[in-house]
Amino acid sequence: MSYGMLLFIALLYIGITVYLGWLGYQHTKSSKDYMIAGGEVHPYLMAMGYGSTFISTSAIVGFGGAAAVYGMSLLWLTAFNIICGVFIAFVILGTRTRSMGAILNVQTFPEMLGVRFRSKFIRTFSAIVLTVSMPLYAAAVMIGGARFMEQALQVNYTAALLIVAFIVGAYVMAGGMKGVLYTSAFQGTLMLLAMFLLMVLTYVKLGGITAAHQALTSLADKVPASLVEQGHMGWTAMPETGSILWLYVITTLVMGVGVGVLAQPQLAVRYLTVKSNKDLYRALAPGGVFILMMTGVGFTVGALSNVFFNDKFGKISLLMAIDPATNAPNIDKIIPLFITEAMPSWLGYLFLLTLLAAAMSTLSGQIHAIATSVSYDLFKSSRGDKGQLKLARYGTLFGFLVTLLISFILPGNIIAIATAIFFGLCAASFLPMYVSGLFWKRATVPGVTWGMVVGTVVYVFDMLFMHTKEATIFKVSQLILGKDTIAGFPWNVIDPLVIALPASIIVTLVVSLVTKPMEQSHIDKCFGFQSLRNQETTNTLNR
Structure with a gap:
């Protein structure tokens, strides 16, 4: 390896x-700039910012490693x-969110929910759920970037974590949302290029598309x-x-993450950064291509890594990724190992930057979301716009430190699981x-208060006491009841989202139908009818 290059x-x-990041700092003059980039972002910037915040090292490293174990089913x-x-x-959601966000003049996801329902509790509870759960997901992303740096550069894992965390924390603290979007657009473009090259070179290495997939099929007896x-x-x-x-692949990996993305606060706030719904439509094509390349290529290459490792070492991917510390497989190491062993060194360099870009782009959005929840939704400054901007930067420091601490605590094989937990909890609590x-x-x-609370409580209870994957990691059930899980098959395998989301929906519907509706004037305002009626009244008076 040419360390100089x-x-x-x-x-x-x-x-x-x-x-x-410095450019974002230069253009950040107000709390609105820090929160939603002033609300006038180009569609490509929005699409890349959304996609690179959504897709991270958890998708490429964590879920790519999961695909090496579970195969093409992850497609x-x-x-x-x-x-x-x-x-x-x-x-559907983005256009309505942007319109309602503009009408209500809100800047964060918890604020929009709180203002829409005129409830301080809803805003505060949403901010608390986000602040408590987001660092777990952010830590998984940070671990993914550090793991690849550890493998590619042969550096100490702790040092790798600190390097990734410091760079991200610095430019988010300085540039806010503008810094996040500027860097994410660059990082997202780099990720697209690297994933395209990875797909092409993997198929070339394995003898072409047909030969590669036939070889993978023939490995069934190696499971x-x-x-x-x-x-x-x-x-x-x-x-x-x-x-x-x-049940694990469908309910946790596919449904948990695939549906959970709809209620991601750090993604929903991206809709508020563009100035019109037309810009959201323009962002569809680059956003769709980005997600296809990141996940489709990552999952395909993860599965095909079994062919390469079997041909070269006589082992499948899972058996190649043995962690010396535990003497057990660590699927988070499979993709970094495949890049190091199978790809030319120059792609290894590019992919190192790609995974750092993936980690940093997602981390920046996550830490920004934690910062705004803490500084704006929980502890809003009384010292005006400049005071709010200063408090937001303190919130960034808080999110950065908490995430770093959790990164040191979490065990191996955690990236895909931690990601699914956060996505599922967001869906159960917020969707x-x-x-x-x-x-x-x-x-x-x-209705929405009880639905949110019930969804959160049911999800957390199921995760800690019933679902084996998480219960055995957090060990709350073992500590309190003396056993890993209180549920048997299939409930110990079915993802908590499958139970918590329907419970949340039912409670929201039933309680809303038996309680007093909100004031019509407030509903009219939220849905844009009040201004329309005021305009009709003005036109009538003018006539």
């Missing part, structure tokens, strides 16, 4: 990132990500017996319907309330 490329990348997640995460998100017992039927086939792996606020005029404050 790698150092030059890394310094060039960091230099560009720092410059764009269903790519389909869900494009349908839900781009088309439904932009065309470990423990996975076969759980329903694994090969890397090009879906797990056996109803099996442990089928019924978010959709009701945007489209259902009959939704009431008690």
Whole structure:
């Protein structure tokens, strides 16, 4: 490895990132600039900012590693990500969010929900859920970037974590949303280029598309017996319907993340950064292509890594990624190892920057969301706009430190699991309330309040006491009850979202229908009818 060349490329990348962060700082003059970039962002910047915040090292490293274990079945997640995460998100939720956000003059996701329902509790509870859960997801992203740096550069894992965290924390603290979007557009473009090259070179390495997939299919007899017992039927086939792996792949990885993206606060706020709904439509194409390349290529290459490792070392990917510290497989190491072993060194350099870009772009959006929730929704400054801007930067420091601390605590094999937890919790807590606020005029404050609380409580309880994947990590059930989980099959495998989201929806609907509707004048204002009626009255008087 040419460390001189790698150092030059890394310094060039960091230099560009720092410059764009500084540019964001120069253009950040108010709290509105810091929160939503002034609300006049170009569609391409918005699409790249949205996509690179959505897709991170958790998708490329964590879920790519998961695809190396579970196979092409994860491509269903790519389909869900494009349908839900781009088309439904932009065309249905995004346009209404942008319009309502402009009418209500709001700058954060919790603020929009709180103002829409005239409830300080809703705003505060939403901000608390976001502030408590987001660092877990951010830590997973930080771990993904650090793991690849550790593998590619052979540097200490702790040092890698500190490097990633420091760079991101610095430019988010300085440039706010503008710094986030400027750097994310650059990083997203770099990610697109690298993933395209990775796809092409992987197929070239394995003898072409047809040969690669046929070789992967023929490896079905290499599946470990423990996975076969759980329903694994090969890397090009879906797990056996109803099996442990089928329930995990479908309910946790596909549904949990594919549906959970619709209620991501750090993504929803992106809709407020553009000046018209037409700009959201213009962002559809680059946003869709970006998600397709990031997840589709990542999951495909992850599965195909089994062919390369089997041909070269006689082992499947899972058995190549043994962690010396635990002497157990760590799927978070599979993609970094594949890049190091299978790809030319120059792509390894480029991919190192790509994963750093993926980590930094997502982390910047996450830490920005934590900062605005803490500084704006929970502890709003009474010292005017300049005081609010200063407080927001303190909030960024808080998010940065908490995320870094969690990164040191979390165990291995955590990236995909932590991502699914955050996505699922957001869907259970926010999605019924978010959709009701945007489209259902009959939704009431008690209805959405109880729906949000019930969704959150049910999800957290299921995660800590029933679902085996998380219960065995957090060990709350073991500590209190003396056993890993209180549920048997299939409830210990079905993702908490499958139970918590319907519970949240039902409670929101039922309680709203039996409680007093909100004032019509407020509903008219939220849905843009009040200004229309005022204009009609003015026209009548003029006539």
